[in-house]
Amino acid sequence: xxxxxxxxxxxxxxxxxxxxxxxxxxxxxxxxxxxxxxxxxxxxxxxxxxxxxxxxxxxxxxxxxxxxxxxxxxxxxxxxxxxxxxxxxxxxxxxxxxxxxxxxxxxxxxxxxxxxxxxxxxxxxxxxxxxxxxxxxxxxxxxxxxxxxxxxxxxxxxxxxxxxxxxxxxxxxxxxxxxxxxxxxxxxxxxxxxxxxxxxxxxxxxxxxxxxxxxxxxxxxxxxxxxxxxxxxxxxxxxxxxxxxxxxxxxxxxxxxxxxxxxxxxxxxxxxxxxxxxxxxxxxxxxxxxxxxxxxxxxxxx
Numbered sequence: 647x648x649x650x651x652x653x654x655x656x657x658x659x660x661x662x663x664x665x666x667x668x669x670x671x672x673x674x675x676x677x678x679x680x681x682x683x684x685x686x687x688x689x690x691x692x693x694x695x696x697x698x699x700x701x702x703x704x705x706x707x708x709x710x711x712x713x714x715x716x717x718x719x720x721x722x723x724x725x726x727x728x729x730x731x732x733x734x735x736x737x738x739x740x741x742x743x744x745x746x747x748x749x750x751x752x753x754x755x756x757x758x759x760x761x762x763x764x765x766x767x768x769x770x771x772x773x774x775x776x777x778x779x780x781x782x783x784x785x786x787x788x789x790x791x792x793x794x795x796x797x798x799x800x801x802x803x804x805x806x807x808x809x810x811x812x813x814x815x816x817x818x819x820x821x822x823x824x825x826x827x828x829x830x831x832x833x834x835x836x837x838x839x840x841x842x843x844x845x846x847x848x849x850x851x852x853x854x855x856x857x858x859x860x861x862x863x864x865x866x867x868x869x870x871x872x873x874x875x876x877x878x879x880x881x882x883x884x885x886x887x888x889x890x891x892x893x894x895x896x897x898x899x900x901x902x903x904x905x906x907x908x909x910x911x912x913x914x915x916x917x918x919x920x921x922x923x924x925x926x927x928x929x930x931x932x933x934x935x936x937x938x939x940x941x942x943x944x945x946x947x948x
Contacts, residue, residue: 719754761777876904
């Protein structure tokens with residue numbers, strides 16, 4: 647039996663524009679801007695030869711029959727393997743699932759990297775990551791998340807597509823900040839990405855806001871424009887609205903993660919404890935609070 651483990655960071659998107667007109671899934675994706683964080687998904691893959699292909703997926707120790715993206719990655723990887731395998735997949739997820747923190751992409755990406763090594767597919771790291779991107783596109787669970795998590799850092803995606811196709815710009819100055827986010831729950835990404843009026847609204851606003859960020863990229867500008875994007879797109883829930891209003895009163899500009907019922911923002915190192923106190927003591931709705939660093943390495947074997 648061969649055992650391989652890989653990690654993919656999570657990612658919080660503040661601004662995005664849907665770019666999925668191309669037929670080739672490697673050319674589909676999004677333009678956007680967001681932060682890759684040092685919390686994410688660790689995936690352990692155990693493989694052994696078998697007479698037919700069989701796989702099992704567990705998430706945080708629980709067997710699941712609803713890991714559609716992971717199953718698609720498995721099918722794509724097995725189609726490139728020689729012979730048949732019995733595969734056990736264990737995802738350890740330490741970010742909220744379905745809440746705009748990139749859990750689906752991180753699971754797919756860490757799995758693709760681990761399978762490439764375990765099954766000896768001989769793919770480059772970029773080629774393996776493209777399996778994850780393709781799976782996300784086919785399952786309609788994400789657009790540009792895999793590319794963002796593959797590269798890491800605090801970036802603007804200026805050209806859509808899979809890793810190796812997408813083009814990004816690094817936003818300077820993030821070393822002075824930590825990422826703080828408060829999660830209230832999930833949103834249905836697939837449903838939203840399939841809604842015509844939502845797509846049109848996102849693309850019109852997203853293109854304009856992204857161009858403004860590209861002209862003068864900085865952490866402060868990213869947060870201001872992310873907030874403007876969230877306000878104009880119109881997804882802000884009552885719980886998110888109350889939290890944003892509380893933070894506004896204290897002078898902190900936060901926004902809503904795309905796409906999830908999650909409030910996020912950047913806090914200078916000296917302000918982290920104050921922001922935590924504000925969120926823990928002044929918000930009536932209960933949520934899960936996280937503090938993270940920016941991950942500059944991107945997805946990798948561990």
